[in-house]
Amino acid sequence: MADLRLVELSASTIVAVNNLSLKPGQEQFLAPVSYGIAATVMDPQTSWQRVVLDGDEVVGFVSANFDPEAHEEHFRSVLWRINVDADDQGRGVGRFALGQLLEEARSRGMDHVDVIYEPGVGGPEAFFLRAGFEPVGETEYGETVARVRV
Numbered sequence: 001m002a003d004l005r006l007v008e009l010s011a012s013t014i015v016a017v018n019n020l021s022l023k024p025g026q027e028q029f030l031a032p033v034s035y036g037i038a039a040t041v042m043d044p045q046t047s048w049q050r051v052v053l054d055g056d057e058v059v060g061f062v063s064a065n066f067d068p069e070a071h072e073e074h075f076r077s078v079l080w081r082i083n084v085d086a087d088d089q090g091r092g093v094g095r096f097a098l099g100q101l102l103e104e105a106r107s108r109g110m111d112h113v114d115v116i117y118e119p120g121v122g123g124p125e126a127f128f129l130r131a132g133f134e135p136v137g138e139t140e141y142g143e144t145v146a147r148v149r150v
């Protein structure tokens with residue numbers, strides 16, 4: 001497979017990142033309500049985002065927030081968004097990006113990473129459970145909060 005690596009978001013990748021495609025039915029799972037609300041109070045110092053390249057091609061995007069001071073516990077070490085281009089799903093890109101994110105969390109002294117997602121057919125739950133996340137709660141909007149130890 002694939003020559004996968006992570007790079008920082010830059011002028012040369014941002015357009016491709018914005019154009020990452022989704023499979024039909026995935027749109028509704030991309031940004032749970034809680035994320036939008038948290039984003040309004042997000043500190044650029046604590047956010048981490050990377051583009052996934054396969055060779056020179058942009059195939060995914062992953063972002064997180066690491067802020068031990070965050071008011072809400074599940075925003076202290078949180079996978080914010082992971083998105084693999086529709087044509088590149090199912091060949092390990094998401095697993096690679098998540099592995100790198102967990103490594104980043106470890107290097108920042110975090111002992112876990114949380115994720116918030118909407119359960120449902122076509123959503124990312126199976127991916128997160130396969131990666132070792134376990135549901136630990138629910139937001140007030142009915143989204144699942146899941147956690148993996150790092």
Ligand SMILES: CC(C)(COP(=O)(O)OP(=O)(O)OC[C@H]1O[C@@H](n2cnc3c(N)ncnc32)[C@H](O)[C@@H]1OP(=O)(O)O)[C@@H](O)C(=O)NCCC(=O)NCCS
Pocket residue numbers: 022026029030031080081082083084085088089090091092093094095096117122123124126127130131
């Ligand atoms: C969720 C997502 C990131 C997964 O990325 P991916 O590159 O397709 O996943 P991978 O190929 O790395 O799969 C890793 C494992 O998860 C499993 N998996 C991934 N998606 C799955 C699904 N929908 N159902 C069941 N298993 C799934 C794979 O079978 C694989 O299992 P294995 O370890 O036994 O081989 C991708 O489907 C995506 O971008 N979805 C749309 C955006 C989204 O919903 N993001 C999450 C909310 S921000």
